Amino acid sequence: MGLAFRDDGEDAAEREATPPAPKEPRRLTWQKLTFLPALVAVVLLITWLWFRNADLDTISKNALSGGQVWKDLKQHIELTVISTFFVLIIAIPLGILLTRRMFRKATPFALALANMGQATPAIGLLALLVIWLGTGQRSALIGIIIYAILPVLSNTIAGLKANDPTLMEAARGIGMSPAMVLARVELPLAVPLILAGVRTALVLNVGTATLAVFGGGGGLGTLIQAGITNQRMPILLLGSILTIALALLVDWLASLAEVLLSPRGLEART
Template sequence: MSWPQLSWPRLTVLPAFLIAVLLATWLWFRQADLDTIATNALSGGKVSKALWQHVRLTVVSTFFVLLIAVPLGVLLTRRAFRRASPAAMALANAGQATPAIGLLALLVIWLGTGTKAALIGMIVYAVLPVLSNTIAGLRANDPTLLEAARGIGMSPLGVLTRIELPLAVPLILAGVRTALVLDVGTATLAVFGGGGGLGTLITTGITTRRMPVLVLGSVLTVALALLVDWLASLAEVLLRPRGLEAGA
């Protein structure tokens, strides 16, 4: 089994670039003059803790986005619920149009500080691309193909799981890829709600005017976003139904 789109450049260029950037950042830190404030901000495992918090926020929020957006997208393409589709899309658009920091502030007022407020804000902000792509992918299926499947006796659930969803996978994965990158970026704001993450390093660097702390937090955030996007692009190829791969 082979995946022609997984060329060597696609597999190696971005990881090599990220390794080079991280190595350059490490070498810069080796010669940087860190005072007591900068040292305290980066010592005691605080960097690894912030990175782990950021990854956890991204993974958990994306999991709930999938849990909400994909079933909802399927439901809104069924005949009985199609009329609700414009209202649901308008609500999802409103969630993403709302400034993330403002949404987080409202959630903190309602729920208090902590991870819960940050996660809900990230979920609301990232639902739109997965929901819209799920609906678009299911609506793009050839009606004659679906009728043929029903004609040979397949149940509605069988048509959905064996025909509609597999054909919609490429668009759904593209939405998931967008949601992941949005979540990585939005997670930097979790610090304002007490959710931690790499935003802790960024805000500490800004408030204390310590450039090494700010640079490290920013570089790690950008590197994580690029890494997530690269992994999602590979998943788009690997999880694409083989029939579509061959015909592409």
Template sequence: MSVTSTDPQLAGPATEEVDGPTTSALGRLLRDPGRAWSYVGIPLIVVGSWFAVYRWVSGLELDSIEQRWLNAERVTRALVEHIQLSLIATLFVVGIAVPLGIMLTRPFARRLTPIFIGIANIGQAIPSVGLLFFLALPALLGIGPRTAIVGIVAYCLLPVLRNTMVGLDQVDNALIEAGRGMGLTTGSVLLRIELPLAVPVILAGIRTALILTVGTMVLATFINAGGLGDIINGGIVNNRTPILLTGAVLTAGLALLIDWLAGIAQELLRPRGL
């Protein structure tokens, strides 16, 4: 609902509008043509590149190997598997890193911060393909989607954990004390003051983790977990450029689309005034 003030004595020469968060976010986009174009241009570029590859492959004389790898059912299945694995891994990352980051910013757990940050750093410092191969050992998790999800979660945990802690730590102590002075409990201060102010930084970390997940999930093919990595690896093993290029363009386009959607969500979920 929009409330418009038209009395010049009350509103001055300008008209003031009070709108919902979605309208406010759309208004920010419209006031920034460069940003608005990026939100329109990215999906057009991705769809255009996918269509160009499709037209190119359709015009080729494909041999039996290429036909087997590039049939619509197989490519669609690989794309759906990649999206599912990436989203599941990201949900686990958020479910682990955000509560852990909140806990580590509380006074009682401050001394544990170096330990958990060190563990998260180890997960990202180890080469992702090596981590997947290690977890795929029969004595541990074995091969399959579960191992891919665990490995990617360990690899992508750090950005969300770090941004959650940074976002909460940068909240002005004066605002926290003001909330306590109004009678808010510790939990209410966290939910009504700290977390809303930390949302932009936390969302940036989630966005980074999401892109890392989509890109790194290509390696899941080496432990029989499926995804678009199957198409890319099929092109490499069989020395077929159309197969390789199709998998690569689909993966790159998917990463750009996910980043585009995450950017829109980040803009819409940002509290007004931040």
């Protein structure tokens, strides 16, 4: 029996020619986890110290007394969370439905309606809802939901349509039912785009919720309106800073969710 021998020089050359295996990217870095929250905390601390030492007049003190700031912040968070929840349970199932063969022809119509909802000025939409439903959180919530449906709906449709048809055929070929293909193949592949739409909707909701005050919905818009109406810059500044800080923190949390919930196999390798 003959033995095959190979030159060690050839092995070394092959090892040099073979590129190293790509390293698994780090999903979260300490900078991503700490930088933005630390920055927001510093801004809020500076704002608090300034207000603590500021010489406020009676009107400003009355506008901020009785835990009004905390109450407005709590209402704003509630408006954002509740509206986002309803956006998700409406837009994602609707996006899935519109990508099924039976309902694909309705996709342009549904997207046109969603576009109309976002193209309408938010304050005008809220005014129409107040005329129809009266003042209160219900009108504000419906307006915020209509305004934020488009990014989640369009990204859900785009994410499902972007899936490779050969993967769907392969999944069906191994005996998966349509529901199993959707749950185990289509949705996991579409998760990054869907989460990007959710992130956009969250930030939109934080901003749009400031207009809820004009419909009697409360929120941080109460401070902003009080500052404008009474011409008190400290109150206006406080409401604006809190709104911006909340939007930044919500966007940061959504970015973490994008990293943690996206399938590892879809991450870009360096």
